[in-house]
Amino acid sequence: MxxxxxxxxxxxxxxxxxxxxxxxxxxxxxxxxxxxxxxxxxxxxxxxxxxxxxxxxxxxxxxxxxxxxxxxxxxxxxxxxxxxxxxxxxxxxxxxxxxxxxxxxxSGGKETPYWLNEGITLYSADQINQFPPINGFSNFLTYHSNSGGDIYFKESGFAVELLIKNFGKRKILKLIKSLSTINSEKEFKQTFKKIYGFNLNYKEMNKLLKKCRK
Ligand SMILES: [Zn+2]
Known part of the structure; x- marks a missing residue:
């Protein structure tokens, strides 16, 4: 066309x-x-x-x-x-x-993980508070290379916000910068651990969320 x-x-x-x-x-x-x-x-x-x-x-x-x-x-x-x-x-x-x-x-042209991509764009555009606050994380990690549906917008912004509030912006920018040499979800999780010092999973993210709400 x-x-x-x-x-x-x-x-x-x-x-x-x-x-x-x-x-x-x-x-x-x-x-x-x-x-x-x-x-x-x-x-x-x-x-x-x-x-x-x-x-x-x-x-x-x-x-x-x-x-x-x-x-x-x-x-x-x-x-x-x-x-x-x-x-x-x-x-x-x-x-x-x-x-x-x-x-x-x-990211050197990389689009994934989609949750990170959407999450940080929502965060940087002050759009997170347009979603109801969450009580826990249970689905954003399924949106690594899967971008189907709009449901993933709901947790990804809060996940990024939590990471930035606790560890600053420098680490998350470092993580995004490292995407250019990352070729799988497994490699991404390894790099995440290297930068943040903990495993990227719902248990750890929810622990962090609870700690911050106290
Ligand atoms: Zn977007």
Whole structure:
């Protein structure tokens, strides 16, 4: 399929992108001054489906790769998705998608583990509190190389938040940076242990969660 692009003026989105980029450059410790990300707007659900060559779910509103961020038009947000539009929500969406691009750079192009990828993008875009707080971890680790469904969003953000609150940002960035040479879930868990000093499993994560709630 062939698509036609034309430039669009939207000061609101332009300013959102600028603000998000400045905040993300600090968060990720990456200077990104040249060839900065483009934003490409999908007008309708039909546009999204054509672009993706598949029927997409009504919650699907954006994606990112390379230096491109794709988003559903803010003006059709309510009509073409199950989400409710607000400037704040749209800003966080832009920041989330841009953050995926920073992840891609730091990880040397690796997308997995998906829970870590989604978790840190949710965290860096201040989107974690949009989910109900959890009492324990029981499923995020199933989303290593499996990204199906939207359920994994719910725990992954809290897992990343917990790691950052307890051990700082430096360790998690180190973990993401090491992904470029990691080729399996087993290798990932070994690297995790080397960096954090404990095994990555629900038992350890829940222990940490309980400790922090006291
Ligand atoms: Zn995402």
């Amino acid at each position: 062939i698509f036609e692009l034309k430039p669009k003026r939207d000061t609101l989105i332009e300013n959102m992108r600028k603000k998000a980029m400045n905040e993300l450059k600090k968060f990720w410790g990456i200077r990104w001054e040249k060839n900065i990300p483009r934003i490409i707007v999908w007008k309708t659900r039909k546009d999204i489906n054509n672009f993706k060559q598949q029927q997409t779910k009504d919650w699907f509103i954006g994606e990112a790769n390379g230096r491109n961020v794709f988003l559903l038009d803010r003006k059709n947000f309510d009509k073409e998705s199950c989400h409710k539009y607000s400037n704040e929500k749209y800003y966080k969406l832009i920041k989330h998608e841009l953050s995926h691009l920073f992840f891609e750079i730091l």
